[in-house]
Amino acid sequence: MTQISVFQLVSYCTCGILAGIVGGLLGLGGGFIMGPLFLELGIPPQVASATATFGMTFSSSMSVVEYYLLKRFPVPYALFFTVVATVAAFIGQHIVRKFTIMFGRASLIIFILAFTIFVSAISLGGVGISNMIGKIHRGEYMGFENLCNYDA
DSSP states (O other): OOOOOOHOOOHHHHHHHHHHHHHHHTTTTHHHHHHHHHHTTOOOOHEEEEEEEHHHHHHHHHHHHHHHTTTTOOOHHHHHHHHHHHHHHHHHHHHHHHHHHHOOOTHHHHHHHHHHHHHHHHHHHHHHHHHHHHHHTTTOOSOOOTTTTOOO
């Protein structure tokens, strides 16, 4: 059994709280931040990946409930994507397990996690910039106000 000090326990809890706050503010679901954080804290890759995914389940579930209550939730699409994601998760887990056994290295999980985060960050940034450029060209309101003009 691994022994951890009180300082490590407090730092782990503090990092978890900060990652949850940042994940919530950025809308990333927490797992995007928790996965690399767990790896940095020395948690084995299999445990880090599973725990981050489990944490994302709760934040994703709350988003689903929110959209459903706002009547912005197409149930047939959601069911289709749930089935596709579940099948893809099982297939991906099977393939990664085979590669991990074949190569004898759990670092493969770290590389997959890093690649996924990199592609996600580039994609999110690209879509955001593309949307912003489109709004600028169309002259649409982007939510910014002049801070110097305050009408009390």
